[in-house]
Amino acid sequence: MILFDELNILYYHQSLPMKLRDKNTLILFILFAITTTIILSITQKIIIPSFEELESRQAVRDTGRLSAAISAELETLNSKAGDWSNWDDAYQYVLNSNDAFLKSNAQDTTFEAVGLNVLLFYDTRKEMLVGIEYDLKNHARIPLSVWWSDRGFRHTFTTEANETNNVSGIVLVDGNKPMLIAARQILKSSGDGPAGGTLVFGRYLDEVEINSLSDRVKYPVEILLYGSEVLPESYSMAKHSITDASPVYIDKENKNILHSYMVINDIYGEPAILVRTSIDRDITTYGRQSASWLMMLLVITAVLVFLFGYFFMEIIVVNRISKMSREVAFIGPAGSLSARINNYGRDELGQLAKAINSTLVQLEKVTTDKAYQERQSSNLLEMMGEGVIVTDRNNAITYANPAFLHFFDLETSGIKGKLPQDILHIYDEHGNMLSFDSLGTVSSDNKNQKISTQAIMEANGKKMGVIISQEPVLVDGAPQGSITVIHDYTTELDLKRQKDDFFSIASHELKTPLTVIIGNIDNILQGYGGSTISDADRRSLADAMSSSHNLISIVNDYLNVSRLEQAKLTADIVETDMRELENNIEREYKHSIEEKGLKLVRKCDEINHIVLADEDRLKEVLINLIGNSVKFTKTGTITVSHRTEESMLITDISDTGIGIPPDKQPLLFNRFQHMTRAINREAGSTGLGLYISRQLVRLMGGELWLVKSQPDQGTIFAFSLPKVVKLT
Secondary structure (H helix, E strand, O other): HHHHHHHHHHHHHHOOOOOHHHHHHHHHHHHHHHHHHHHHHHHHHHHHHHHHHHHHHHHHHHHHHHHHHHHHHHHHHHHHHHHHHHHHHHHHHHHOHHHHHHHOOOHHHHHHHHOOOOOEEOOOOOOOEEEEEEEEOOOOEEOOOOOOOOOOHHHOOOOOOOOOEEEEEEEOOOOOEEEEEEEEEEEOOOOOOOOEEEEEEEEEOOOOHHHHHHHHHHOEEEEOOOOOOOOHHHHHHHHOOOOOOOOOOEEEOOOOEEEEEEEEEOOOOOOEEEEEEEEEEEHHHHHHHHHHHHHHHHHHHHHHHHHHHHHHHHHHHHHHHHHHHOOOOOHHHOOOOOOOOOOOOHHHHHHHHHHHHHHHHHHHOOOOOHHHHHHHHHHHHHOOOOEEEEEEEHHHHHHOOOHHHHHHHHOHHHHEEEEEEHOOEOOOOOOOOEEHHOOOOOOOOOOOOOHHHHHEEEOOOOEEEEEEEEEEEEOOOEEEEEEEEEEEHHHHHHHHHHHHHHHHHHHHHHHHHHOOOOOOOHHHHHOOOOOOOOHHHHHHHHHHHHHHHHHHHHHHHOOOHHHHOOOOOOOEEEEEHHHHHHHHHHHHHHHHHHHHHOOOEOOOOOOOOOOEEOOHHHHHHHHHHHHHHHOOOOOOOEEEEEEEEEEEEEEEEOOOOOOOOOOOOOOOOOOOOOOOOOOOOOOOOOOOHOOOOOOOHHHHHOOEEEEEEEEEEEEEEEEEEEEEOOOO
């Protein structure tokens, strides 16, 4: 409307006729330009950055794989050192210095087979008994660095007779050669002590080892010393950017290569080496290509829509309006009418307005027989399939159509002048009686009331399911009675009951085989069958297990809804400790909370924390509310707190998540509603969580409500339960 008004102002100021066709073309062109601009903005500001964010996350995961590969190397080295350290021959060697042990076991082939650069034995006085260094690349022994005799280093992990100190990690030999080491106390084969000394295995992080790591993680790996005085600019930037909060630094070198950096500490907890991985930016490249194709496709689509809209308006709207205006213009002359309306414009709409106004002048002069109108209205009511009751301002029945009389085998003479509640009995779905007045009968306090109610209606010994719609009859704004329309809902009610029974039975029948499926998959994953499965099969079985759990959760939701609606769900009310219940739930969500970097804060009432509730139902409510907070909170804090109001304990669950749009808040506790339209339905989500939670809380004598929620600021839910008052 604003756009049309502006175009009309332009038309009148310039005294130029602007046809509807011209307006249509201009508006479509403006919409096309706006659409193209929006598409370009979305592509540049949302789609491409999303691919870049995905790429950065992939780089972080790849860096984690490298860290895991180094840890695996350390674990392998530590395991081999453990085999040697728990060996009676090694134990006797450190006690008696038996050279025959070294000649037999510390051969060059041993270094090659184990992949060792350094083999060291220390006694319980932290003195080196023997140290051998081997060059795996040149297959020869080389002089041992004096660094291994440093007192500070030996004190880190060498073992006295009454000490236990196994160490594995990274050291910088001579301050500039990173090495993986594993130091184990030397015990007897039985594992008994006292410790005879310390065994040290070491392997340099040299070019060969780095290449091996690169082959393992499938991308190039580079390592530099953290303490180097001269570092390449990219390494230096990474060194100063990596913190405990941000352990991985991402460097987007160019459009084709992305580097990720991390710091690995030595056995003293000090930064030792800077590790860099390099990956191709295939994700971003694909994203840019996809965005370009998407933008091209959307622009082409917009052009086609523009052309379609133009021809549609031209052929279907503009031409028809022009023809209609010419035809309607003859109505007045055909009726011998001389009156004309003012000129409202020179385009097609103006011509149409002239024709309609001339017709209205003629219609205003035509007098319709009142009796005919009344008869016409009466025929309409007589032919309706729905029952109709008309009451006066005193709520007395003045008219009932044949359909209503047929519903209950009544006669007009038997009900006219009576109050509806004198002949009708109305019940809700749970059998509670309703008064006719509560359905919205007109009164002086609610003049514009319009209500539709689903109920069971009984009259003259007959019952039927109905939908009752009631609307006041107003004369000069004052209520003069009401019209009540009664729709026969019996068939639909039976179908609804059959549907509910079907869902209940189907859910029960699904739950048993799902339980068997979950049990069998778990047995396979635990290896009870004795069969060997591949990693790929294990992942597939894990996915099947997860999907089965999701499906059984959906089944349980439908069962709960069915039981709640049929009033078959009961609550075993006992004294329940909120603190203990919340402790259990906190442990269940600990991994999810830590994985997202969130913080769970609990402010429990130390005095009033015992409530009257069904522990299982209350746990389901807490899991649903806290689970929603974890799901929809990216960063920040989730807080669970308590307060008392009279005899009730109020539990508040707040978060700093994405919040709920205002237009969605009134629908939150309806069935099949989701908290926000910004997130589509996820796998296993039924939209029943909040509906079930509120019904469960009400079943336990409390209430659940939304306290407040603002988009991008967070949400607060609260529920109340009767508290247990301890007499002192």
